[in-house]
Amino acid sequence: MTLAAMYREKKLLSIAKDVKTCLPAAHKKLVGGSFKKHDVKVIERVEKPKVDELMNSYLQLLSETEIQTDKLCIAGQNIEECIVELIARHKIKWLVMGAASDKHYSWKMTDLKSKKAIFVCKKAPDSCHIWFLCKGYLIFTRASNDDSNNRQTMPPLVQLDSDNETRKSEKLESSYMRRRLRYWRSLLEQDGEKDTGQLEREKVEPRAPPLFSSGSSSSFGEPVGPEPVSPELVDSDTLNTSNVEEKEREGDVARKVHRYDKAMHDIGQSDRTVYGEAGKKWEEDASTTEALCKAKALEGLCIKESSQRKRLEELLEKEKLEVKMVIEQNNGFMKELQMVQGRNLKLESQMRKLQDLEKEHGEKFDTAMELLKSFRQKRDEIRIDHENAVKEVNALRRLVKGETGESSGSEMLDYSFMEINEATNEFDPSWKLGEGKYGSVYKGNLQHLQVAVKMLPSYGSLNHFEFERRVEILSRVRHPNLVTLMGACPESRSLIYQYIPNGSLEDCFSSENNVPALSWESRIRIASEICSALLFLHSNIPCIIHGNLKPSKILLDSNLVTKINDYGISQLIPIDGLDKSDPHVDPHYFVSREMTLESDIYAFGIILLQLLTRRPVSGILRDVKCALENDNISAVLDNSAGDWPVARGKKLANVAIRCCKKNPMNRPDLAVVLRFIDRMKAPEVPSSETSSYANQNVPRRPPSHYLCPIFQEVMKDPLIAADGFTYEAEAIREWLANGHDTSPMTNLKMEDCNLIPNHALHLAIQDWQNQW
Numbered sequence: 001m002t003l004a005a006m007y008r009e010k011k012l013l014s015i016a017k018d019v020k021t022c023l024p025a026a027h028k029k030l031v032g033g034s035f036k037k038h039d040v041k042v043i044e045r046v047e048k049p050k051v052d053e054l055m056n057s058y059l060q061l062l063s064e065t066e067i068q069t070d071k072l073c074i075a076g077q078n079i080e081e082c083i084v085e086l087i088a089r090h091k092i093k094w095l096v097m098g099a100a101s102d103k104h105y106s107w108k109m110t111d112l113k114s115k116k117a118i119f120v121c122k123k124a125p126d127s128c129h130i131w132f133l134c135k136g137y138l139i140f141t142r143a144s145n146d147d148s149n150n151r152q153t154m155p156p157l158v159q160l161d162s163d164n165e166t167r168k169s170e171k172l173e174s175s176y177m178r179r180r181l182r183y184w185r186s187l188l189e190q191d192g193e194k195d196t197g198q199l200e201r202e203k204v205e206p207r208a209p210p211l212f213s214s215g216s217s218s219s220f221g222e223p224v225g226p227e228p229v230s231p232e233l234v235d236s237d238t239l240n241t242s243n244v245e246e247k248e249r250e251g252d253v254a255r256k257v258h259r260y261d262k263a264m265h266d267i268g269q270s271d272r273t274v275y276g277e278a279g280k281k282w283e284e285d286a287s288t289t290e291a292l293c294k295a296k297a298l299e300g301l302c303i304k305e306s307s308q309r310k311r312l313e314e315l316l317e318k319e320k321l322e323v324k325m326v327i328e329q330n331n332g333f334m335k336e337l338q339m340v341q342g343r344n345l346k347l348e349s350q351m352r353k354l355q356d357l358e359k360e361h362g363e364k365f366d367t368a369m370e371l372l373k374s375f376r377q378k379r380d381e382i383r384i385d386h387e388n389a390v391k392e393v394n395a396l397r398r399l400v401k402g403e404t405g406e407s408s409g410s411e412m413l414d415y416s417f418m419e420i421n422e423a424t425n426e427f428d429p430s431w432k433l434g435e436g437k438y439g440s441v442y443k444g445n446l447q448h449l450q451v452a453v454k455m456l457p458s459y460g461s462l463n464h465f466e467f468e469r470r471v472e473i474l475s476r477v478r479h480p481n482l483v484t485l486m487g488a489c490p491e492s493r494s495l496i497y498q499y500i501p502n503g504s505l506e507d508c509f510s511s512e513n514n515v516p517a518l519s520w521e522s523r524i525r526i527a528s529e530i531c532s533a534l535l536f537l538h539s540n541i542p543c544i545i546h547g548n549l550k551p552s553k554i555l556l557d558s559n560l561v562t563k564i565n566d567y568g569i570s571q572l573i574p575i576d577g578l579d580k581s582d583p584h585v586d587p588h589y590f591v592s593r594e595m596t597l598e599s600d601i602y603a604f605g606i607i608l609l610q611l612l613t614r615r616p617v618s619g620i621l622r623d624v625k626c627a628l629e630n631d632n633i634s635a636v637l638d639n640s641a642g643d644w645p646v647a648r649g650k651k652l653a654n655v656a657i658r659c660c661k662k663n664p665m666n667r668p669d670l671a672v673v674l675r676f677i678d679r680m681k682a683p684e685v686p687s688s689e690t691s692s693y694a695n696q697n698v699p700r701r702p703p704s705h706y707l708c709p710i711f712q713e714v715m716k717d718p719l720i721a722a723d724g725f726t727y728e729a730e731a732i733r734e735w736l737a738n739g740h741d742t743s744p745m746t747n748l749k750m751e752d753c754n755l756i757p758n759h760a761l762h763l764a765i766q767d768w769q770n771q772w
């Protein structure tokens with residue numbers, strides 16, 4: 001391993017005298033002195049840069065001589081122990097350290113004086129070769145146990161080229177360090193040339209200053225001449241030599257020694273000066289350390305205080321700004337407040353004006369209301385006069401016609417607009433039942449009866465009397481399957497009907513109003529009831545054509561009894577604009593532009609098909625025809641009605657198809673159709689019996705509504721009670737006479753005990769009885 005490599009691996013430890021004495025001095029003071037922990041830290045902080053400076057200059061010196069160096073710091077109480085530890089830890093091979101402080105130096109000095117040196121000499125690992133110097137002189141060498149390798153492991157300084165070194169050394173700023181370096185180098189050169197035996201001798205003999213090699217130039221630039229030689233400096237073997245060459249050489253050596261001595265004297269002087277100065281400086285430093293510490297502490301406090309002050313100033317500035325902003329905001333608010341106050345004053349004056357106006361208008365309104373009240377009173381008086389006059393006129397007419405004063409039938413009830421208005425809660429929109437082509441329908445309460453008020457459009461050519469006359473005719477038409485027309489309000493052209501609570505057949509078909517699906521039995525019954533009511537209308541004198549028959553006109557009461565609505569409307573208002581796409585409208589109407597009895601039969605045929613199939617009305621005729629042709633009627637029958645008796649379904653479908661014949665003349669008579677359907681209501685009979693609806697040999701069963709609900713017999717004198725049901729006169733009177741005030745059918749309390757003759761039903765029963 002080369003020396004350079006060893007050096008790189010930190011196996012050579014060289015400790016600068018200045019460096020090693022620097023910190024301990026301070027440290028001694030610290031340990032032995034009365035400083036507190038904080039002070040110790042401060043002192044260390046002050047001293048450390050100085051040590052670093054010294055160490056760095058030493059390192060720089062070495063680096064300029066191209067020796068690789070590293071700085072290694074170790075902390076400990078005891079320097080000598082640290083050195084020994086470093087040697088051992090890094091396997092240091094070479095060490096140069098002081099033998100004693102410079103003031104103890106003398107030419108005779110052969111022993112180590114410094115306790116540290118003694119300690120290191122004793123304790124350092126044997127593998128390390130140590131030179132102990134004092135005042136630049138090699139005092140003592142402790143050879144390593146491996147000195148056979150010393151030649152190869154000498155420090156790298158020895159290997160430097162002298163010229164090169166000279167050039168580099170000239171660059172050194174410190175002359176002291178330069179001289180010291182050269183001296184070490186000469187020592188090393190000599191030491192390197194010596195064998196192990198010589199090194200051993202050096203241990204016991206006082207060491208003379210080293211000789212400069214002939215190749216090395218003097219760094220002092222002084223001429224080399226013969227100088228007196230000190231006897232102590234000359235080896236005894238050399239003095240005993242007697243030949244001339246030896247003497248000459250001795251002379252040379254003596255000269256060189258003298259010259260060197262002189263140089264060393266100079267160096268010593270210089271060293272003394274430097275060390276003296278340094279010592280003084282150290283003393284000054286020591287005495288000023290405390291002051292310095294205090295100054296540093298004060299400086300720190302000052303810095304702290306100034307930074308605090310700066311921070312406080314910044315805070316103050318910030319707060320000033322905030323206060324300024326708040327003041328500005330406040331000013332803004334004050335301005336706004338003033339504006340708002342101004343506006344408030346204006347508004348208050350406006351309010352006062354408005355209050356005055358309100359008072360004025362209130363007074364005007366009160367006067368207007370009083371006026372209105374008096375006008376209404378007058379109007380009602382006039383209306384009563386008018387109604388009385390109408391009654392008188394009617395009575396006179398009847399007298400003119402030769403009629404008796406007794407009424408031939410039910411007299412139509414006239415209602416005033418006030419009554420209608422009141423009954424419909426001033427035509428409350430939430431009371432509106434719907435709106436058809438011929439006006440809106442409202443639900444109402446009239447004389448404790450639930451009614452439906454149909455507001456007809458005001459247009460029409462009928463005058464007041466004619467309107468009343470026609471309405472009166474219609475009101476006389478009474479049939480259990482017709483919605484009873486209870487009266488009218490000619491003034492507002494409105495008709496008052498009995499209210500039917502259970503929706504219409506259309507609702508059943510579209511499953512609206514949560515109406516459950518009708519059974520096939522109910523459907524046949526409904527078909528029979530429609531047919532019966534139509535037949536009744538058609539047999540009325542004068543004949544009444546419905547003209548707008550469709551499922552929405554077939555209402556169902558609480559017992560699902562059919563009530564045909566809107567009959568005879570075409571007699572009160574002109575009917576036009578019938579929808580061609582409406583499958584219920586007779587196609588022949590669009591040819592003749594005339595509504596006939598057959599038109600109602602056609603519409604009835606379509607309704608029959610709907611009852612059978614509950615299919616969408618458009619295309620229903622085609623579908624059923626097709627099913628009949630394929631002999632597969634069950635394919636189109638509505639399953640939700642239950643298990644249709646297929647034979648009956650088929651027959652009913654055939655009747656419906658006949659009703660819908662294109663040619664009105666080919667459509668069947670309703671009386672025949674009714675008989676046929678009524679037979680179907682009976683339990684199933686052998687098909688041979690019902691092969692033709694013209695077959696007369698069928699059991700004679702009255703329609704259910706011809707029977708009194710109490711007696712279960714065909715009624716002779718049917719009377720309508722307040723619950724809307726028709727009873728045999730004797731039965732219901734007996735019921736009421738027994739103290740009942742509830743309906744025999746619903747068990748609900750009846751509003752009154754009034755009984756109205758059901759003329760329509762009476763007539764129908766009579767008609768039926770006459771037919772059979």
Ligand SMILES: Nc1ncnc2c1ncn2[C@@H]1O[C@H](COP(=O)(O)OP(=O)(O)OP(=O)(O)O)[C@@H](O)[C@H]1O
Nearest residue numbers: 433434435436437438441452497498499500504552
């Ligand atoms: N007497 C009544 N009792 C209960 N509801 C009624 C009564 N009369 C009419 N309505 C209801 O009032 C609504 C309007 O009936 P309206 O007969 O005026 O018109 P529509 O049959 O629906 O249509 P359009 O007359 O245009 O063919 C319908 O929903 C009907 O069920």
